[in-house]
Amino acid sequence: MKAIVNLLFFTLLLISFTAQSDNMRPASLTIESIDETNFSVVWKVPAKGNKRLKLDLVFDNSVSRTKPKQVNFFNNAYIETWTINRDAGLLGISFMVAGLSKSSTDVLVRIIDSNNKTVTTVLNADKPSYSLAKQASEQTTLTYITLGIEHILVGFDHLLFITCLIFISTTRKKLLLTITGFTVAHSITLIMAATGVVSIAIVPVEAVIALSIVFLAIEIAKKNKASLSFKYPVLVSSSFGLLHGFGFASVLAEIGLPKDEKIIALLYFNVGVELGQLIFIAALALLFVLTKWLYPPLKVQNLARIISYFSGSIAMIWLINRLALF
Template sequence: MIRLLLILLFSISALSQADDMRPASLTITASDASQFDVLFKMPIRNGSRQQLEAQFDDATSMPAPKSRRIINNAYIENFSLERKAGLEGMQITIAGLKGASGDVLLRIIDNQQHTITAVLNTENPDYTVPVIKEMTKADTVVTYIILGVEHILVGLDHLLFVACLVYISGSRNKLLLTITGFTVAHSVTLILAATDTLVIPIPPVEAVIALSIVFLAWEIAKNNKNSLSLKYPILVSSSFGLLHGFGFASVLAEIGLPQNEKLLALLSFNIGVEIGQVLFVAALFAVFYLLSKLMKFITMETLRYPASYTCGIVATFWMFERLASF
């Protein structure tokens, strides 16, 4: 029991500090052959932002000072660039990224609306713009599947929700249907939001997403077989899945969609999210299997309270933090 308590305390400490895994994003859009508009967006975490700076090669100049502002808990820089040779061969470096955690999503759009998407991180903080050509359908599918997988695997609130679904589903067969219901529901709202068919403010949605985890954690701790969640897990996962879809859409809005393949990119991103969910659930079962072999006292039942309290306390922290940011 002491070991379980230590695991619980460590998990709460680590997760409460690691909630906001939103990547920074750098978007460069050509206004003509040699003029470019830049949007650099960095999330504010725990009241401060990561000290990142977008740097460019000597052939690139900045004709006017940057404008800076804070919107929706993000630090935003807008500025213009001029490069007579055009985009091709432009060297981009994110200073401050080496040795740091987190990614920067780079999106480059030329004046023909051709798009390049790349991910910069501590191992690869530099990027040289290649000859820009229109993305093939295969390029679009691969790029957005990878982005979808990456997003779900760093989106801790979505992962905690999926972890809670493992408990409320009760059996592996029902777990498959429960996660499928969650998938179908958030796919619907993801498509509606990403195509601007249905638009709602994101900050309240993020707070309710945290509340959905608190609700499921409470249901897991009570373990009342006649409760709504345990009796109808598919209904519950589908209902909350509608909200999570808006959360996925907000991230996709920051990444952007190619103008000529919006639907394909949207579906590919959603497939990536589902692949990420399956990988996460498989990892959960693998870890549980190994722990149960190493420590015989570990069962789904002995982990019920540590799991529910960890998820509930962390999600409560996120909920109040998100409500305070309105």
């Protein structure tokens, strides 16, 4: 058992160094009509310093460039902007992202026609190319639900926080209230930040998110059932949930929202986050049942101790790294 614990501890520490929590940012492509045959292009790729992901946008032969590319690095992104011409208009335009088939990054595509209508889709390793055959109203809904699910499932800090919430909720009723409180709280700040009602610097927010995990890890390790965290876990989940909402909003700000369907896209992104959250909780429950079946001596108390040490150690690494960005 000790060997397994040590192996899991090493694995999670390795994940913390290589993944660095919530850094799996998508690339994005926006094609917007200037008139019926001319279009502006904004190609945005995640970057660190002056190094970017090796992803390149390639149009079909029916597209010609009318202005040279302008290139710059801004806010952890490599950005190219230029204009193109296509005599046949937007319908039928085709392009691919070179290098995407070997990458785990998604590319969010927005195509805006002259009537300000937006077609939205996502490219990935399984779908590195796209051709605009027709507008589909369900594309925005499906795209932003998918992005929400993907974001929560690769947001390791959010997942660790949810895991810790489970272990301070001593009954099913408390767990339901705790997760509901977290959902309501982060939904409020996500909507407020995404619509511009509230603006807050993301670096200190991400540092406090890491600190929230450290706090919960300590509470789980202490096992003081009389503490405020164990007696009223919904207060903890909703308080820190407000900050997690700003974290979700920072990712959504990089993804962007379609002009004509901003509210719809925002709501469905949040729906995707909640679905991803439920998927993760269900997976944890299944994992615990399977582990208990394979190793009957395992007790919830022992598992809680492991989770507290793992979560606290990883979150401390994130906290130190994020404080270094101030």
